[in-house]
Amino acid sequence: MALETPAFETLYGGAAGGGKSDLLLALAYQHRQTLLLRRTFPDLERSLILRSQELFGDSTAYNASKHVWRWGAKRIEFGHVEYDKNVTQYQSAAYDLIGFDEVTQFTKLQYEYMLSRARTTTKGQRVRIIACTNPGGEGNDWVMERWAAWLDEGYANPAESGEVRYFKRGADGRDTETTKDDPDGISRTFIAAKLSDNPYLDASYRRTLNALPEPYRSQLLDGDWLAGLTDDAYQIIPTAWIKAAQARWTEQGARKIDTIGVDVARGGDDQTVFAPRSGSWFGPLQKHPGRSTPDGQSIIGLLLDVVTPGVAVNIDVIGVGASAYDIARMSGMNAVPVNFAEGSSETDKSGQLRFINKRAELYWKFREALDPSSDQSVELPGDPELLADLKSARWEITMRGVKVIDKELIKKKLGRSPDSADAVVIASAQGPWLMW
16 A cells, blocks of 8 residues: 555554565665665664665665665665754755655654655656654654644544545645645655554564553554653643543433534634533534634524524624624524633632633633543533544633633644634533533
């Protein structure tokens, strides 16, 4: 699959024993100008260089002083970039294949700079990047971010192993997913390799990996990219609490919806999200592109299809939401205004923490409801976008109390607005404010 994928950028690997070195060398032999990289030269010498000599055999084609194989016009060069400044040694070079062995040992700057060296003037010659690795290492986080569609369980539209997606760099410097038809789109894929894929490794190697301590065992034996990851110290809601609430979720059955939280989009790529709630149970989220809700009337038109008599409609009243709230009231709905920017006089359950506004208060109260020591038993739908949104919220202490970091900062990290989380948190509020 990795040899034949049409993607420009391929991440290959996961578990140990997936044949990463052989893949890199097999591809190199198919290209004209190849650069194969490790972070340091000692790593290079005891892995790719040694394996290439075993596979290629013809010692007369190898220049040991320059670390280059050459057969006529075909050239395979071995290199390393131990420090960020070392990338400039390749400033004027051009390669139709650049391969990274253990890419998680490289920095993001090193990887992205070397992408600029992938080019050719040879007509019909394919140009591609292949990055091989096991999970873990210095660059684990940026690799997971770059291939989030395959590796991040919170990605809104997850991709299957081997599926090709397209991405482009936005004005804010972040990658955004696009379509195959976009002239600026670059193809990317991830192909998972498992120990069981390799028939040449016996059971003793599996036993060796199985004896490793965590997280190395899960990373190398199972190719688990999430093993060893820890939450940010200032993440409001721990990931494990969110997952536990999603694991508890069951189908609606005879539940009667009592509240719908409405996070109103401000147009563009944001979403207007409806979060139905029945007590501590939250139903599947209903999401509408911001372009389809340019005003309050359009939002009410969508709500009329889902709101039944007696249901409280908690509406985010900032911006377009104010119009939606006014029209909802005039339409006879039981509309409740939720203004994240409004001041708060509440404290956390310990009585020690205060909040600078309703946004901080409601997010913190939702955290307390998800706490395993709580008796609420909140059930959340298994929506990966909701998981990612709730994980993204961070807090800080100010002179006035707890503050949730600015939404624009969260949007930069997520690549989108956390509309799903906001809708669920808004649904947890009711007159006078909290359900908990």
